[in-house]
Amino acid sequence: MKTLLTAVVAALMATTAYAHEWTPTYPKFEPSFIEDIVVTTMTLFNKRSDVEYYEITVHDADWNLVPFASATKLVYIPYLGKESVEIYIREADCDRIEYICTTSKQLLLDAPSSGIDSRICSKV
Amino acid sequence: MLRLFAALAVAVVGTTANAESVPITGNVASKCSIYTSVAGVYGNPAPDQLDTDPVKGGVDPVVRFDVTAADYYIAKISWPNSFATSPSLDDALAWDGEVTVSQTSDTGMAGYEAAKVEYDNITEYDLTVAGSTWFQIESSVDYGYGKSFPGGEYAANVTAECIAS
Numbered sequence: 040m041k042t043l044l045t046a047v048v049a050a051l052m053a054t055t056a057y058a059h060e061w062t063p064t065y066p067k068f069e070p071s072f073i074e075d076i077v078v079t080t081m082t083l084f085n086k087r088s089d090v091e092y093y094e095i096t097v098h099d100a101d102w103n104l105v106p107f108a109s110a111t112k113l114v115y116i117p118y119l120g121k122e123s124v125e126i127y128i129r130e131a132d133c134d135r136i137e138y139i140c141t142t143s144k145q146l147l148l149d150a151p152s153s154g155i156d157s158r159i160c161s162k163v
Numbered sequence: 164m165l166r167l168f169a170a171l172a173v174a175v176v177g178t179t180a181n182a183e184s185v186p187i188t189g190n191v192a193s194k195c196s197i198y199t200s201v202a203g204v205y206g207n208p209a210p211d212q213l214d215t216d217p218v219k220g221g222v223d224p225v226v227r228f229d230v231t232a233a234d235y236y237i238a239k240i241s242w243p244n245s246f247a248t249s250p251s252l253d254d255a256l257a258w259d260g261e262v263t264v265s266q267t268s269d270t271g272m273a274g275y276e277a278a279k280v281e282y283d284n285i286t287e288y289d290l291t292v293a294g295s296t297w298f299q300i301e302s303s304v305d306y307g308y309g310k311s312f313p314g315g316e317y318a319a320n321v322t323a324e325c326i327a328s
Contacts, residue, residue, distance in 0.1 A: 058198040058227075064235055064327045087199065138326065145247075145320075154224060156320045157197040162327035 059093065060084040061141045061159040068133055068163070075130045076108075080123055081161065083141055088118040090157075092144040095124060098160075100137040113144065136163045195236045195290075195325035198227040200297060203321070210311035214303040223299045225265060226323045230290050237326045238288040242302045243319035250315030254307030262286035266297035289328070298323070 062082050071078035083093055093114045097107040108127040116122045126139060140160040205213040206220025215221035228238050242260025246252075264276045271292040280287040290296065300321050306312050 058196040058229070060194060060196050062194055064194065086196070089199075140326075154202045154318060154320055155199045155226060156322045157199070157226075158322060158324040159195055159197065160324065160326040 058086040059090070059141070059143060059157050059159065060086070061161060064161050066139060066161050066163060068128065070130075071127055073127070076127050077130050077133060078125055078127050079139075079163075080125050081139060081141075082121060082123050083114060083116060084121045085116045085118060087143060087157070090143040090145060091115060091117055092146070093141045094144050095126070096140045096142065097126065097128065097136055098138040098140065099135045102138075105132055105136055114141075133163075138162055194229075194231045195327075196229040197323050197325055198229065199224075200227045201225040203300065203302065205302075205317065205319075207312070211306045211309055212303065213312065213317065215301055216303065219303075223301055224321050225297055225299050226321065227295055227297045228290065228323070228325060229295050230293055230325075233293045234289075234291050235327060236290045237328050238290055238296070238298070239285055239322075239324040239326060240288075240298055240300060241285045241322040241324075242300050243304075243321060244284045245319065246317055247320050248316050248318040250313045250317075252306065252313070254310055257305040258284070259303050260284060261301040263299050263301075264288070264296060265299035268294035268296070272296055290325075 060083070066079040066081060068077035068079045085091070085093070093116060095109060095112050095114065097105045099105055105128065109124055114122055114124060128136060138160040140158055142158040143156050145156070201222065201224055203215045203224030204222035205215055208214055208219035215223045217223065226240065230236050240262045242258070242262060244258045264272070267273070267275070269292050272294065275288050275296065278289065288296070302319065302321070304319070
């Protein structure tokens with residue numbers, strides 16, 4: 040029981056305030072250098088010292104995943120780092136895209152670090 | 164003559180010291196930030212129970228949402244319904260939870276709690292006022308029927324979402 044208690048306490052320790060930001064709130068797509076492909080640039084700011092990876096996803100109004108391309112879909116970003124991410128989608132998908140989201144991802148080893156996953160979605 | 168030159172020099176210098184207008188520009192964009200104010204701790208009040216309730220030896224996690232413009236975002240907060248890390252468990256888990264507004268930075272947010280929408284393990288709040296809102300999340304889980312949780316590491320994650328509306 041003592042082991043369990045110790046593990047549980049260690050698992051979700053109190054932390055100070057950490058945040059993550061994903062802007063702009065209302066991104067606009069523009070034509071890219073590739074025909075029939077549009078692009079927008081989003082900025083991710085990591086103020087969470089307990090998280091270094093963020094996953095990017097694109098969704099329609101029913102939260103179904105929409106295919107997109109970017110340099111990386113799982114962004115490594117150190118504490119207090121800022122990263123601009125270009126997101127490419129097919130022009131044909133422009134009308135059905137509703138949200139572009141980032142979700143904090145914790146390594147399995149770090150899973151107990153804060154116990155809170157943060158997700159921010161911008162609306163197209 | 165010397166006085167005349169001196170007066171002309173002062174006049175020329177004076178004309179070069181014209182006032183320049185220095186613009187100050189700024190841009191306020193709508194933005195949402197999610198802060199982990201307090202991470203939770205499960206207490207173990209009974210062998211088959213984990214609970215973040217302070218009365219039961221736990222700590223409720225607190226998440227802060229900052230929005231810079233009103234009516235742009237919806238907060239969706241989910242209490243856990245599975246473990247992120249745990250030993251092998253061979254019996255059923257009964258999860259429960261509750262999300263409440265614990266603190267606000269503006270009196271206009273007083274109606275958030277009454278207007279919240281709850282479904283499954285998710286609670287939604289319409290962030291209609293700019294500023295900071297703190298949400299407290301309670302989480303509890305019971306294991307089997309009178310069974311003890313096996314020893315080991317347990318972790319469960321709260322999900323805090325800020326979705327542009």
